[in-house]
Amino acid sequence: MTESYLPAELVALARRVVEENAALGRKVAVAESCTGGLVAAALTEIPGSSVVVDRGFVTYSNEAKQELLGVASDIIDTFGAVSIACAWAMAEGALKRSRADVAVAISGVAGPAGGSDQKPVGTVVFARAMRDPTDPEAGDAEERLFPDNGRPGVRLQAAICALELLLP
Template sequence: MTDSLLPQDIVSLARRVVEENAAIGRKIALAESCTGGLVAAALTEIPGSSAVLDRSFVTYSNEAKQECLGVAEDIIDAFGAVSVACVYAMARGALENSHADIAVAISGIAGPDGGTDKKPVGTVVFARAKRDEEEPDAESRLFEEHDRSGVRRQATLCALELLLP
């Protein structure tokens, strides 16, 4: 039904996100690292997404996280870019630098290398911040598919789910 380059499950979920957020008048901001803009790409596949997506930050490097989102260098030094503390700061920074009502941040280790015993390949951390709430929600996941595309696909789906009302 679609000519999208993205998998149908991602496009279908993105459609739900756009439709349901548009219905309640909610604006979205994104702070993506390991997904490299895939969440924003999925949302912008959907006609009418401009009513929902305010902006997206692809902050792949640590410097970009600091400069664009205000993530403190000491957070990255102490906990790493793939940490609850980092994505928490990324989500808050996305809200502070947008007109959005909700922001989702993603940082992870897509592989094939870069993993450690404590943070193996497939580790992805998410945070969701809402303008009307003090504390963002954050969680860490270890995805089963350990190839780079699989991790990024699963992370994109998870981020989209976090954007559902």
């Protein structure tokens, strides 16, 4: 087996996500903005991931969030793309536009520019939505502020957090 180009801790976590979701017969979808497909790349690095990974959406622009995931423009206009409301709408949209049982969404400010006093570089929002609303893990959303250790560091930390949200 050849070595992955991705960080070992990311691949190890992706392996857990694939194995644990496969054991439950669960499919996953991801809706990514600031991570730009890093979560999907980590998941699909794992042999046999096609049993678990249904699809991934890279919706970097606001227009992509609206067109591909159905995020309402008033959510973005009112709360911004880096908001719990937007992440939640992204996760719900990924569920509606897939066959997944669980979807996770990520949107944030990876830097080095783009931050503000309200949303500094390193601000990332996450949401997890489940197809079964009675599942005790059905909905979860949070905002995190990761240390600004450069764009790659923020993106990696965000991808790790998103993968953790996909663990059963």
